[in-house]
Amino acid sequence: MLWEAWQYFTTPVALPLAKEMGFLEEAIAMAARRKRCRAEWDTHFQNCQTTIREAVERCTQKRKIVIMGAGSLLDVPLDYLAQEFDEVCLIDLVFLKDARKRVKPFSNVRLIEQDVTDSLAACQKGAVQAKPALNPQGHKAWLDLSEVDCLVSLNLLSQLPLIPVSWLMKHFGISEQQADVLAKQLINEHLNLLNACSGVKCLIADRWVTEIDTQGQEVDGFDPLWEVSVPEVQKSWDWRVIPLGEINTPTAQVNRVGVSIY
Numbered sequence: 001m002l003w004e005a006w007q008y009f010t011t012p013v014a015l016p017l018a019k020e021m022g023f024l025e026e027a028i029a030m031a032a033r034r035k036r037c038r039a040e041w042d043t044h045f046q047n048c049q050t051t052i053r054e055a056v057e058r059c060t061q062k063r064k065i066v067i068m069g070a071g072s073l074l075d076v077p078l079d080y081l082a083q084e085f086d087e088v089c090l091i092d093l094v095f096l097k098d099a100r101k102r103v104k105p106f107s108n109v110r111l112i113e114q115d116v117t118d119s120l121a122a123c124q125k126g127a128v129q130a131k132p133a134l135n136p137q138g139h140k141a142w143l144d145l146s147e148v149d150c151l152v153s154l155n156l157l158s159q160l161p162l163i164p165v166s167w168l169m170k171h172f173g174i175s176e177q178q179a180d181v182l183a184k185q186l187i188n189e190h191l192n193l194l195n196a197c198s199g200v201k202c203l204i205a206d207r208w209v210t211e212i213d214t215q216g217q218e219v220d221g222f223d224p225l226w227e228v229s230v231p232e233v234q235k236s237w238d239w240r241v242i243p244l245g246e247i248n249t250p251t252a253q254v255n256r257v258g259v260s261i262y
């Protein structure tokens with residue numbers, strides 16, 4: 001708890017909403033869970049790194065790579081990317097101290113604290129609508145897509161609706177139906193952003209979540225992408241994200257992570 005509190009009070013955040021809406025707290029909780037579940041999580045991180053390398057191998061130019069949802073950076077092959085590309089842009093709402101320390105040696109790696117949906121500031125005030133991925137001219141204000149040779153969405157897609165939806169339910173009492181519409185919009189607009197890039201796109205995302213009881217029986221399963229249709233899965237693996245005994249529930253949670261490179 002002390003470590004968590006220390007991180008919370010000493011991590012700088014560029015976007016106040018990252019702290020106010022709970023993203024910083026969530027990032028710290030994830031980092032603490034990773035320490036407890038190292039064995040289960042490291043295989044997943046390795047799989048992500050290998051997948052990003054596969055996407056990079058398909059690039060015909062290597063000017064800029066952008067990774068959305070970079071977070072801890074543990075699933076990012078940082079040394080390799082810094083060598084391969086002129087510029088490496090790592091985007092997330094929050095970066096804890098370890099991530100900040102890891103990028104220090106690289107002059108061509110930038111951490112960018114940015115809301116990739118551009119919707120959170122309005123959601124924080126009660127808006128139940130996602131912003132379109134691109135402006136009417138087909139551009140993104142904070143990202144010149146014409147410079148990007150590889151655009152990666154890293155364990156992010158299923159996470160996009162979670163905090164805004166629970167914030168709006170808690171503070172503005174939105175209905176389940178409104179939540180459903182917003183979640184689908186956030187996911188669809190993120191896919192639109194990815195698709196707007198003419199370089200190599202790499203989508204690494206949870207595609208199915210299963211809950212398993214102490215006997216190893218499946219007790220529940222759901223689509224974490226709110227039934228939005230997503231690019232076809234080319235390869236996948238299971239990530240035991242919550243092993244048995246990790247939290248106060250009698251079930252484990254296994255996420256099926258799927259990859260689409262296109």
Ligand SMILES: C[S@@+](CC[C@H](N)C(=O)[O-])C[C@H]1O[C@@H](n2cnc3c(N)ncnc32)[C@H](O)[C@@H]1O
Nearest residue numbers: 069070071072092093114115116117154155159
């Ligand atoms: C499951 S974590 C994955 C992070 C990292 N790839 C890792 O495994 O440590 C999802 C990440 O998405 C970030 N995130 C969620 N919503 C975001 C948004 N609207 N804009 C940018 N980042 C966001 C969170 O801060 C978190 O770091």
